Amino acid sequence: MYIVVSIAILVTMVLALVRALLGPTVYDRVLAVNVFGTKTVLLLSVIAFLYGRPDFLDLALAYALINVVGILAVLEFFQDRFRKQERVDSD
Amino acid sequence: MIELALDVVSWVLLAVGGACVLIGGIGGLRLPNFYTRIHAASLTDTMATLLIFVGMMLQSGLSLATLKLFAIMLFLLLTGPTATYALANAALLSGLKPEGDTGQSKHGENTQP
Amino acid sequence: MTRSPVRPASQRGEARLPAVLLLLLVLAVSWVLWSGLYKPLLLGLGAFSCLLSAYLAHRMGFFRHQALMALLPGLPAYWWWLLREIAVSSIEVAKLILKPSMPISPTMVELKAQSDSEVGQVILGNSITLSPGTVTVDVHEGKLLVHCLTRDSARSLQSGEVTRRAARLENN
Incomplete structure (x- = not known):
């Protein structure tokens, strides 16, 4: 069962990557990367059970922490750039 | 007997969770614009996370792993909406217009308690 | 949630004791469960980081929201x-x-x-x-x-x- 779930998660990660490559706007790409990160956490937890190695749960938690901070940092960066652009436009 | 029932329940949960993940991935490709794709992402983010983690918690029984799984699930469910909100709000502020915002005409209706 | 980044000092203060104790308890329990090693050095580091986290949360105005406990x-x-x-x-x-x-x-x-x-x-x-x-x-x-x-x-x-x-x- 774990193998089926991990394959489903892997397929979704590929689909998210396709969306990240296609995505017409920056936000589509960030959304796809966010989905990819969440799926990584899920995949790590499933792998912990698939191979019977509970250490992977700690990795999953660490990845979840990094993922959130990373997404917020990327968004902050884009918002900053957008604000700068606006300032340049108004000058 | 009880163990078998637990196994069956957790397998069903895991299978449905995997299906949710797949449907969310497909939706991310099929849906037409950014604001609708968020909904597909939130399907995989909440429902699939809940189902898969609860399925694994049932498998591992009363142990430290269950507690860790619960902590990871809680963390994902608490921070996921925040990240989604930040993303959607950034898109809105940058001027990305959602299509068909017919709800604005219903503005007066929603103030009733 | 647009808020001015600089908050007046009056809003930062008035930490509720039960809320602080609850946060410390949660932090300490999660440290002990996650580390799984009970050497004095690691426990000391855990106590230090719990206190540091609580102090940082206090500085960020975490305890300002009294509604959280209710x-x-x-x-x-x-x-x-x-x-x-x-x-x-x-x-x-x-x-x-x-x-x-x-x-x-x-x-x-x-x-x-x-x-x-x-x-x-x-x-x-x-x-x-x-x-x-x-x-x-x-x-x-x-x-x-x-x-x-x-x-x-x-x-x-x-x-x-x-x-x-x-x-x-x-x-x-």
Whole structure:
């Protein structure tokens, strides 16, 4: 069962990557990367059970922490750039 | 007997969770614009996370792993909406217009308690 | 949630003792469970980082929201209700995605939160985002801008059960 779930998660990660490559706007790409990160956490937890190695749960938690901070940092960066652009436009 | 029932329940949960993940991935490709794709992402983010983690918690029984799984699930469910909100709000502020915002005409209706 | 970055010192102070103790307890328990090693050095490091985290949370104004403690008892019932809501709406969204014609009708709706506090509005917004098919796009002065995947979900949002439940969570 774990193998089926991990394959489903892997397929979704590929689909998210396709969306990240296609995505017409920056936000589509960030959304796809966010989905990819969440799926990584899920995949790590499933792998912990698939191979019977509970250490992977700690990795999953660490990845979840990094993922959130990373997404917020990327968004902050884009918002900053957008604000700068606006300032340049108004000058 | 009880163990078998637990196994069956957790397998069903895991299978449905995997299906949710797949449907969310497909939706991310099929849906037409950014604001609708968020909904597909939130399907995989909440429902699939809940189902898969609860399925694994049932498998591992009363142990430290269950507690860790619960902590990871809680963390994902608490921070996921925040990240989604930040993303959607950034898109809105940058001027990305959602299509068909017919709800604005219903503005007066929603103030009733 | 646009807020001025510099907060006056009066809002940073007045830490509630029970809230601080609860945070310290949660931090200490999670340290002990996650480390699994009980050497004096590691326990000392754990105590140090718990205290540091609590101090940083205090500096960030975490304890300023006194409402946070008051809504803990009502949380399980609210989560149970939210769980059923999430299940129902995610089945709907899954059906929508899988139908070949994809009968979506994206709608923007403005909701008014019933609670005045920031905590209540954050809980409401997060609950709406958590259930598939509805996403909070903007929160400003007690008004939430929500993007819905279909008109039906918009209508059920406007019937106001979420806002009522979230407000009740805070009041008792």
